[in-house]
Amino acid sequence: MARTSLIVEPKGHVMTWLMLDHPAWDLDTGTPIRALRTPTGTWTFTGSSERMATLICGDGSAPVIDSYDPVSLLDGRVPVGLAASLHRLGRVERVRNPDLWEALATAIVRQVIRAGQARKMHRAFRTTAGEAAGSTWLIPTPEQTLALSAEDFAELGMAFKHRxxxxxxxxxxxxxxxxxxxxxxxxxxxxxxxxxIGPWTAGAAVADATGDFSLYPYADLAVRTWAALADPATAWPTDEPGFAATWRRLAGPHLSVLTVLTLAWGDHHAQVDQGSTHH
Structure with a gap:
């Protein structure tokens, strides 16, 4: 089987941040690693402290790497403080998820709980019931998930994720x-x-699978939290409907870019201050 490798790295003199917010990234060893199932093979990624990633494709195909540039936000709509924070972060690149099942299962795992807990639960689910892929694991297939008993889920600390x-x-x-x-x-x-599966789960799953974060539940706690921390000088609405309306107005045609960059800023902030991780 043909194998190809791809390096995702900063281009020219523009800083690029590889977004590692997805709980399928294993971060425990200090070298981020992730495996993804595709219709024709498995992709594995190995990251570095510089947020570069080497991708090995088992089928000769290439992943979709979505790029989000904060330059598009410098049009006067976004508050100066938030625009400045996102601009300092630089361009963000994110691996689009080619496996809708994984995107959906991941969104379910993330329901209600904090990001750190979701990452641990996602890893336990993969390592216990999924397939090995190099030094990491793929999420269990739908068939493998259906084969698990209620007791299996309970042993994983996932009893409330069973149904x-x-x-x-x-x-x-x-x-x-x-x-x-x-x-x-x-x-x-x-x-x-x-x-x-409600609006939050469906929106988060489809954003993961398409790279279009205008579909993400952009008024959720994570976006509200990171926006307020990135730009504390702005009086952000604290309620979801009020925040959503403000966010749409400020984003204009750049709703996807503004949302994913704010989440990326939170990803960066959480890596610096591990106690501040939210979902």
Whole structure:
């Protein structure tokens, strides 16, 4: 099988931040690593302290690396303080998730709990029930997820994730071909027909799978928290509807870029101050 490698690294003199917010990135060793399942093979990434990543593709294909540039926000709409913080961060690159099942299962794991807990739970789920991929693990397939008992989930500390994950696995096996044909906004609606999947989970999953963060639940606690920390001089609304309306107005045509860059700023902040991680 053909194997190719790709280096994702800063381009020219522009600082680039490789976003490692996704809980599938294993960060415990100090060298970030991640594996992703695709329809034709497995991709593995190895990062570095400089936020570069070497990608090994088992099928000769290349990943989609989405790039988000803060220069697009310097049009006067975004408050000066927030724009300055995001501009200092630099361009952000993020690996788009080619596996809708993993994106959906990850969003379910992230429901309600803090980011640090979600990362530990995601890793436990992968290492216990998933497949090894080099020195990391792939998330369990829908079939593997359905094969787990309630007791298995309880032993993983995931008893409250048992029913939503298995409902999603069953729905994915039934509808994945249909879902693959849907436009992103229609997919967000379709996913909400699955029990225990609401707007937050559906939006987070589709943003992960498409790279379009205008679909992310941009008024959630993470975005509100990071916006306030990145720009404490602005009086941000603290309620979700008020924040959402303000965020849309400030973002204009750059809603996806503003949202993902703010989350990336939070990712950077959390790496510096491990006690401040939120979801």
């Amino acid at each position: 939503p994950l298995q409902a999603a696995a069953s729905a994915y096996l039934t509808h994945h071909a249909e879902w693959a044909q849907l436009a992103p906004d229609a997919l967000v609606k379709a996913l909400q027909s699955v029990p225990r």
